[in-house]
Amino acid sequence: MxxxxxxxxxxxxxxxxxxxxxxxxxxxxxxxxxxxxxxxxxxxxxxxxxxxxxxxxxxxxxxxxxxxxxxxxxxxxxxxxxxxxxxxxxxxxxxxxxxxxxxxxxxxxxxxxxxxxxxxxxxxxxxxxxxxxxxxxxxxxxxxxxxxxxxxxxxxxxxxxxxxxxxxxxxxxxxxxxxxxxxxxxxxxxxxxxxxxxxxxxxxxxxxxxxxxxxxxxxxxxxxxxxxxxxxxxxxxxxxxxxxxxxxVQIHPTGFVDPKDPGSAYKFLAAEALRGEGGILLSAEGKRFINELQTRDVVSAAIMALPHTTVEKTRQWEVTLLLDPGACEATTSHIGFYLWKGLVQKKKVRDLAPEVIASVDKYATLVSENGEDELGRKAFGHWKLPPGEANRDEEVCVGTVTPVVHFTxxxxxxxxxxxxxxxxxxxxxxxxxxxxxxxxxxxxxxxxxxxxxxxxxxxxxxxxxxxxxxxxxxxxx
The missing domain is CATH 3.50.50.60 (FAD/NAD(P)-binding domain)
Incomplete structure (x- = not known):
């Protein structure tokens, strides 16, 4: 044998x-x-x-x-x-x-x-x-x-x-x-x-x-x-x-800046689905500055054209990511984790900075009227927040994000x-x-x-x- x-x-x-x-x-x-x-x-x-x-x-x-x-x-x-x-x-x-x-x-x-x-x-x-x-x-x-x-x-x-x-x-x-x-x-x-x-x-x-x-x-x-x-x-x-x-090398436009450790070189990813389902990005002045559904390289470049800070040797651009109740609900599995980690907070619209409220109202009007976005966004996800006084007691999800090295x-x-x-x-x-x-x-x-x-x-x-x-x-x- x-x-x-x-x-x-x-x-x-x-x-x-x-x-x-x-x-x-x-x-x-x-x-x-x-x-x-x-x-x-x-x-x-x-x-x-x-x-x-x-x-x-x-x-x-x-x-x-x-x-x-x-x-x-x-x-x-x-x-x-x-x-x-x-x-x-x-x-x-x-x-x-x-x-x-x-x-x-x-x-x-x-x-x-x-x-x-x-x-x-x-x-x-x-x-x-x-x-x-x-x-x-x-x-x-x-x-x-x-x-x-x-x-x-x-x-x-x-x-x-x-x-x-x-x-x-x-x-x-x-x-x-x-x-x-x-x-x-x-x-x-x-x-x-x-x-x-x-x-x-x-x-x-x-x-x-x-x-x-x-x-x-x-x-x-x-x-x-x-x-x-x-x-x-x-x-x-x-x-x-x-x-x-x-x-x-891909720079992802949105990694969370953790309020507990803002200078950390390691960031949790803020999923692109947050923007896809309706989230918007706001500059330090509280204004939208880019079509949030552009490709990652374009959105990252737009953020990195804004002023940046250095925190504990980490270069970052601190931009606000804001989701209305409709977008929050559509991304529940993500938002629940981010809230637990302290990366996202829920705030009533009335408690936001005046310039942010103005941007929220402007965007909400655009969505409700199905208007033409000056920045070119055509899909608004599950955004349902109305403009004006009707939204002031509604809760939105807010976090701070920065571009991060993500993928090769x-x-x-x-x-x-x-x-x-x-x-x-x-x-x-x-x-x-x-x-x-x-x-x-x-x-x-x-x-x-x-x-x-x-x-x-x-x-x-x-x-x-x-x-x-x-x-x-x-x-x-």
Whole structure:
């Protein structure tokens, strides 16, 4: 008799939505999955995602009367800006965006139908032509709801294992291919694991003194929604992976300034859904100054054109975010948490500064008359506050926000099969055998600016592709 060698697992590095999605598809294809994450708890940044996941053509959109949504691709291209036309390195941006947008409905259906995630609430975020960002109506934010459902499903499968506090220190390679990983756990001893690798370790927005300072030194001192940690990109560089758009770093326009710790370099994100559902932004003079539903880069630039302050070495712009009762009600799951954290307060309109009351009345008149906004806003969410004396005893939700370093659009180059690419002799890029990637570690999809709701989406779409392709490589070996 001959003994058969044990089947190699698909190795997934990172436990955010990209890694979890990859693991789910690899298991579906019959593979065993070993997931490694250096963090002590699973979920990555995905578990903190607060606005939702994009989907075009979903039944949830149709229930709102949106019979057809054929503008997601063009919205994404427009948001990517001039970067979409760049051809060096030769990344097929068009193909990546086509996959992202065309598979968005199936991604939402997968989460809703197979994993029973509530995604029935649909909002319109900045840069979107129609409402297409899905979240649930319960207390859990969308990222936590999605990650929790996937973790539960994976842990119920005996072919899946998750090891936290497992720091991958090297991609093992030979004959030009990636063969596995070397990693360390609490005992500090190196461990080696062989198998195809899906790399989903996240971006570098928390690497303030490393890659972030290298590619965007101008962002020094600006607070971040990312916890401080070194980037993992060097592991990919060591196997000659190519990178793209590394200086494309997204500044999210709204991170909360905590009254208890105003100078903190770490800020809680004020979800874009707060503006999408009707919230407005006011300057120190109490005036609206930007269409709140512009793309994130445009809104951030408008805020950063205002005077700023420096608090304990942190550069910030203190702008008021105000939601009327309708917008507060539509974002109950968010507002409840922000109130508990002390990041948002409820105030009666009559207790606001006179210049703020004037702006609230002006905006309320605009909405009630369905007028033309001089700043260009066309969708007003669930704002229902009337203008004038009728609103003075109504309570509004108010918080102070500032732009924050949030997301890195740049990362490793990859193709429509989620294969990581490296330069080849004579020019061009070729796949690195044995290595796939998905999520924020990758580049080439978002260009100069990412649309809200497309981070969870890219994790789901390309994570599933990566997991399926990695599993397939085992059967083809």
């Amino acid at each position: 001959t003994t058969q060698a044990p089947k190699k697992p698909v190795i997934v590095v990172g436990s955010g939505l990209a890694g979890l999605s990859a693991a789910h598809e690899a298991l579906r294809a019959g593979a065993t999955v070993r997931m490694l994450d250096r963090a002590p708890k699973p979920g990555g940044n995905s578990i903190k995602a607060s606005s939702g996941i994009n989907g075009a053509g979903t039944r949830f959109q149709q229930s709102l009367g949106i019979a057809k949504d054929d503008s997601f691709y063009s919205d994404t291209v427009r948001s990517a800006g001039a970067r979409f036309a760049e051809s060096s390195p030769p990344v097929d941006r068009k193909a990546l965006i086509e996959i992202l947008t065309s598979q968005s409905e199936s991604a939402v259906n997968w989460l809703a139908d197979e994993l029973n995630v509530d995604l029935s609430v649909v909002a319109q975020l900045g840069g979107h032509s129609v409402p297409r960002t899905h979240r649930g109506g319960g207390k859990l934010p969308p990222g936590a709801a999605i990650v929790s459902a996937l973790l539960d499903a994976l842990k119920a499968n005996s072919n899946f294992s998750l090891e936290n506090s497992a720091d991958v220190v090297e991609l093992l390679s030979g004959d030009g291919a990636v063969k596995g990983v070397s990693y360390q756990v609490a005992d500090g001893q190196p461990h080696e694991l062989e198998g195809p690798v899906v790399f989903a370790a996240g971006g570098f927005a928390g690497d303030a003194h490393g890659l972030l300072s290298k590619y965007r030194p101008d962002l020094a001192g600006i607070p971040s929604t990312n916890e401080a940690r070194p980037a993992s990109h060097g592991l990919l560089s060591a196997v000659r992976a190519s990178f793209v758009d590394m200086d494309s 659009m740049g990362g490793v180059t990859f193709d429509s099969q989620a294969r990581v690419l490296r330069p080849k002799e004579g020019g061009g890029l070729v796949p690195i055998p044995g290595l796939w990637a998905a999520g924020e570690i990758t580049g080439g999809i978002h260009g100069a600016n990412r649309l809200g709701g497309s981070s969870l989406l890219e994790c789901a779409v390309f994570g599933r592709i990566a997991g399926a392709e990695a599993a397939k490589s085992l059967t083809n070996a």
